[in-house]
Amino acid sequence: xxxxxxxxxxxxxxxxxxxxxxxxxxxxxxxxxxxxxxxxxxxxxxxxxxxxxxxxxxxxxxxxxxxxxxxxxxxxxxxxxxxxxxxxxxxxxxxxxxxxxxxxxxxxxxxxxxxxxxxxxxxxxxxxxxxxxxxxxxxxxxxxxxxxxxxxxxxxxxxxxxxxxxxxxxxxxxxxxxxxxxxxxxxxxxxxxxxxxxxxxxxxxxxx
Numbered sequence: 731x732x733x734x735x736x737x738x739x740x741x742x743x744x745x746x747x748x749x750x751x752x753x754x755x756x757x758x759x760x761x762x763x764x765x766x767x768x769x770x771x772x773x774x775x776x777x778x779x780x781x782x783x784x785x786x787x788x789x790x791x792x793x794x795x796x797x798x799x800x801x802x803x804x805x806x807x808x809x810x811x812x813x814x815x816x817x818x819x820x821x822x823x824x825x826x827x828x829x830x831x832x833x834x835x836x837x838x839x840x841x842x843x844x845x846x847x848x849x850x851x852x853x854x855x856x857x858x859x860x861x862x863x864x865x866x867x868x869x870x871x872x873x874x875x876x877x878x879x880x881x882x883x884x885x886x887x888x889x890x891x892x893x894x895x896x897x898x899x900x901x902x903x904x905x906x907x908x909x910x911x912x913x914x915x916x917x918x919x920x921x922x923x924x925x926x927x928x929x930x931x932x933x934x935x936x937x938x
Contacts, residue, residue: 787935794927798827799844804867809936820929821920828923829914831858832866834876838905838912839895840888855882870914878910 781789795805812822827833832848835856841847848866850856856863857877858870870876878888892907901922905912920929 784935784938787931790928790931791935794824794827794925794929794932797844797925797927798830798833799848800827806936809932813936820933823932824920824923824925824927824929825917826869828918829869829871830866831856831863831868831870831876834870834903834912834914837900837903838876839892839907840876840878840910840912842887842891842894846887846891850885850887855879855885855888872914872916874914876912876914883910 791805795802798805800808808826809819809823812826813819815822828837832844832851835841835847835851836844840856841850851866851868852864854862854864855878857879858868858874860875860877862879878885882888888910892910897905897907900918902914902916902918903912904915
């Protein structure tokens with residue numbers, strides 16, 4: 731399965747903002763964006779690039795793609811699916827990204843980052859409606875219950891992440907920390923999703 735294995739902090743620096751790819755490190759003083767808020771590379775500090783319209787659209791697409799941890803083919807396929815649905819294509823895309831199992835596991839607080847959530851899902855630590863699912867891209871539906879497998883309930887990574895997670899952050903999710911279960915109550919509206927992005931730019935880029 732293809733995935734990005736390079737240094738993720740460089741991705742945040744490239745976009746000049748925190749993408750929260752390293753969990754708790756992103757909230758600490760160790761986050762490189764705090765003292766190196768410029769693109770990586772030899773000329774990152776001195777380069778003053780002026781983006782064209784295409785460049786602005788590309789950067790927005792790259793940012794969203796990196797936030798959710800997808801490669802280009804995965805992201806493009808999801809866009810095509812969103813484009814076939816009724817409604818606003820950009821909003822459909824963000825909603826589909828939020829429904830991915832690795833993202834839901836992260837939002838519920840079972841993992842400190844989406845990358846960690848993806849690994850936990852691949853290692854078969856979670857059940858969806860009582861059945862083991864090891865596909866990070868699995869689309870969660872309203873009413874689905876995500877729970878930690880009995881054999882995985884003592885994992886320190888899950889418990890430490892839950893301890894750092896505040897209750898009731900997302901209206902479309904519910905979580906029972908004692909039972910290590912969570913529910914996907916409903917598909918969220920775009921304004922409810924905490925993502926600093928202009929998805930319309932992505933639509934314009936792919937529509938060229």
